[in-house]
Amino acid sequence: MTATPAHTSRLTSGQAPKWLPLAILAVSLILGAAASALIGFSIATFALFSGLIFIIAGPLIVGAIEGRRKGADALARYMVYGTFLIALIPLISVLYTVLARGVPGLSGDFLMNSMKGVTGVHDNAAASGEGNVLGGIYHAIIGTLEITLLATLISVPIGLLTAIYLVEYGEGKWLAKAITFFVDVMTGIPSIVAGLFAASFFALVTGNPMNRMGLVAAVALSVLMIPTVVRNAEEMLRIVPNELREASYALGVRKWRTITKVVIPTAISGIASGVTLAIARVIGETAPILVTAGFVTSINWNAFSGWMATLPTYIYYQIMTPTSPTAAAVSETRAWAAALILILIVMVLNLIARAIAKIFAPKTGR
Amino acid sequence: MSKRIDVENLNVYYGDFLAVEDVNMAIEPRSVTAFIGPSGCGKSTFLRTLNRMHEVISGARVEGKVLLDGDDLYGKGVDPVVVRSQIGMVFQRPNPFPTMSIRENVLAGVKLNNRKISKTDADELVENSLRGANLWNEVKGRLDKPGSGLSGGQQQRLCIARSIAVKPDVILMDEPCSALDPISTLAVEDLINELKEEYTVVIVTHNMQQAARVSDKTAFFNIAGTGKPGKLIEYAPTQEIFNNPSEKSTEDYVSGRFG
């Protein structure tokens, strides 16, 4: 018997039609809008009510048609999709806020000027439309770059060499186990505690409890950066095949040259991208900078003397202590513009990390 | 350059575990010697002790002597790195350095040791080594391409060229064809036959036909059971091992009755 177009397979009998979830969704949206309108319509309540109706009614209807197990499956599926949508809300909101509020404050002057000489008088003038928004983030950019660079210069050699010890020399030794354990512990040090450590270290060493400068902040950031670098470099060195080390030894090459000329070049793309990600992480740190580098409004090129500002602390102080308390919006504009620049830097670093990992990976394929 | 190897009363340990027991053997220069035996009998371990590669594994150590033309590899003050520069090794799986081109791979032994070499000397060394490994004609047009872009058999011959470039006296091969297809295997076997004109070649193989095809002398290793040390059962000209072995277990093994 040939199947007629109207033939329904027994395998699909008892199944809800494909369009059912969409139909339930449409009804949920209508009911959600109605319920929301009852208490004064808003997007938030509309989404909340519609979502609730859909997530309760959907599985019940599917369950009634296809059985309890399918109903539970539908509930789980809708909830999993729901969590993803919920997780997107803050991400989109944050990115939108930074763009919408940050772009108006951006200008060449903003990038190329510090806050030196900018007072509440200027901000009040700007707020009442009698002048431009003055002041910028030049000093904060310098501080961010110098402090992060210093932290990288401290962390990368220590982190990389430690990883080399763990992978190439420490196999099975108790010291290596201890280092691995404490590197894990270090990963969990709160950033503010790292800042306090650097501050109290320099306070005791120099005898001046208020000794704050870029270097102290760099040490604090290093405490945060070293464990990330170690863990990443360790992982990258471990995936270098042992066969390459043996090939090198069999050619009569010493271990240290094998490590520096065969193992590290093979792993360098992974290590470099890991370092870049570590930089991206510490460049946005605020708390440790607050307690170690102080805060200034003018340019300080010297990381070894005098207080310094960074982009995160700039944002923080513009919001917490507006230049003009009566025209806080002007300071907020600057803060969001600085936030936009900071996010751009972090995103670019992340992209660079991915590019390094892709482009410089050793070519293994044929 | 080719040197003889004399092994005297050699025991190999992993920690406290005796892995290979009391090996005595004389390997002639300009010959191919094959090590055969069931898995886990210690033949690869023993091969590694011939250029101290076993020391890469922590806890591995030896007792006894391995003499290279009379000089003990394990003598006091002997630097294993020097030993390995005279006794090269080719591994089971081809392992060209992925970050280097074909040319750089051949020069690896020179370059990794920071030795100065003029461009013309380097070119000559690359060509001679690749010719020595029967690879020159296949790769001469793409010396600057990555070594990992070659086929498995070509990669293995590149690894042999890399070993030759260091100008060793002895070349050890640890199952060099086990990861290769039959045609590539044939190319490497042909190469082994040519290599013995200049080098002492020692090869570990699972393939008895291969041992019969390429070697002058064959050593049969066996193990009494798990946890027992591996032993050298019989060491004789290859013809004798395969046609008229003096030990019962050798006969069982080469005739395929076990292992």
Added chain:
Amino acid sequence: MSISADALKPSGNKRTQTKDLPDVGNPAADKIFSGISLAAGILILVVLAAVAIFLVAQALPVFTADSEDLTSGSFLKYILPLTIGTLIASTIALLLATPIGIGVALFISHYAPARLSKGIGYVIDLLAAIPSVIFGAWGASVLAPKIVPFYDWLATYLGFLPIFEGPASQTGKTILTAGIVLGIMILPIITSMCREIFIQTPKLQEEAALGLGATRWEMIRMTVFPFARGGIISAVMLALGRALGETMAVTLVLASGPLTASLITSGNQTFASEIALNFPEAYGLRMSELIAAGLVLFVITLIVNVIARLIVSRYKEFSGAN
């Protein structure tokens, strides 16, 4: 044996080297290099010890000082509200981030179309890349004002519960808002760790479950969750460690004050926020007090992290994934 056994011996001095022996460099170089890398490893241990020692050294004056010189009359009275405030904020964050984080991880590993799942992973990583100060600023100027009606609603209808007792803050700068922002910040930690583990669930087990006619959800409950249990717990613990020490989200979002039961009024304070707010102007005993508070925070996060690591290592032994 006419050739002397010296032929194989190394010699650092090139002049005495036998001519046909290749130059393989000085053996001492190996020792120096391994020594340097060992030193780097030890330096890390020293730094960690130094963190503890210097914090203790700077905090000591607090324990010998006259009680009336201290902020709250005694150090214990000072840190107790901070401890509770920190725990409240972190608990809120965990309650929000754990289910959502696991859900998103499941979405990426088992629900999203294969072509999209990698891209979605990047999107969630993006959330992790946003600096905390920006989350703080967002929480203070976007989330806090928007959430006020919700707090009013809570105060009206659930006000009989102490934690929702009104009147609700009209700025929205409450510990609940801070907890929500914290939750958003630790979400990517939970998601990325759970995703890694969910993906590693043995395919054979999953296929066996599906082969028995299980729905996708039943398959997940039968194979993925049992396999990932330890990993989920340690992910949550690590996220907790992060939430305990996170500063900016709280400093910018919370209008801090004394300990209060209500989550929707201003009040409460956390360790990290207390330190960040007061340290820049602190000196003398006040500075020591803040450092001592930092030490307490350090110890608490240390304990949480060590427990997380222990779970990870226990889990590794019993997972049978290898």
